[in-house]
Amino acid sequence: DAGVIQSPRHEVTEMGQEVTLRCKPISGHDYLFWYRQTMMRGLELLIYFNNNVPIDDSGMPEDRFSAKMPNASFSTLKIQPSEPRDSAVYFCAIMGGAGANVLTFGAGSRLTVL
Amino acid sequence: GQQVMQIPQYQHVQEGEDFTTYCNSSTTLSNIQWYKQRPGGHPVFLIQLVKSGEVKKQERLTFQFGEAKKNSSLHITATQTTDVGTYFCAGSLGYNTDKLIFGTGTRLQVFP
Numbered sequence: 060d061a062g063v064i065q066s067p068r069h070e071v072t073e074m075g076q077e078v079t080l081r082c083k084p085i086s087g088h089d090y091l092f093w094y095r096q097t098m099m100r101g102l103e104l105l106i107y108f109n110n111n112v113p114i115d116d117s118g119m120p121e122d123r124f125s126a127k128m129p130n131a132s133f134s135t136l137k138i139q140p141s142e143p144r145d146s147a148v149y150f151c152a153i154m155g156g157a158g159a160n161v162l163t164f165g166a167g168s169r170l171t172v173l
Numbered sequence: 174g175q176q177v178m179q180i181p182q183y184q185h186v187q188e189g190e191d192f193t194t195y196c197n198s199s200t201t202l203s204n205i206q207w208y209k210q211r212p213g214g215h216p217v218f219l220i221q222l223v224k225s226g227e228v229k230k231q232e233r234l235t236f237q238f239g240e241a242k243k244n245s246s247l248h249i250t251a252t253q254t255t256d257v258g259t260y261f262c263a264g265s266l267g268y269n270t271d272k273l274i275f276g277t278g279t280r281l282q283v284f285p
Contacts, residue, residue: 101278163218
């Protein structure tokens, strides 16, 4: 799907390091979501934005996590400092525009914290 | 908080056998969506159900939304190896939903 571009696709880092994950929506949208996927907890909604404004960040696990959306074409999810339990696949997804209320996911960023 | 559970967690079937996954919500949903995630891939939208008791079909896949709008099911007839993956339901509380809660998923393995 070309609707959402995520980078990096894979990242391996050491505990304590800062991690920045990036999301670039290509197609039109009204909403942008960050999900985290692990074997233990499945797909968890971390935060979502509507027209670049954060609407609900109740899923953000700790203050170490932060997300921004400076414009409609870019969002970041930052973890500082990272911990091994943050290891997961992080998905960015968009909703709205031609896709109405259907989620279009990016390919995900697989994070491993050693 | 709202929870969406799916059963079974895993299902192994022989190619040609049928498969069903069930989705149950602790609260009434305004609509339910189904997604498929291939191994190593990302969730991909399959279908959306909105009306109470609604049934939709996509070739060998049949989707149903319960009368009380708290449960849903996905049935695959005569599975094929291409059906392998994890199937997620996702529900929302509001119309034109801005927040989808995903179910726990059912991983399907199909043996040739």
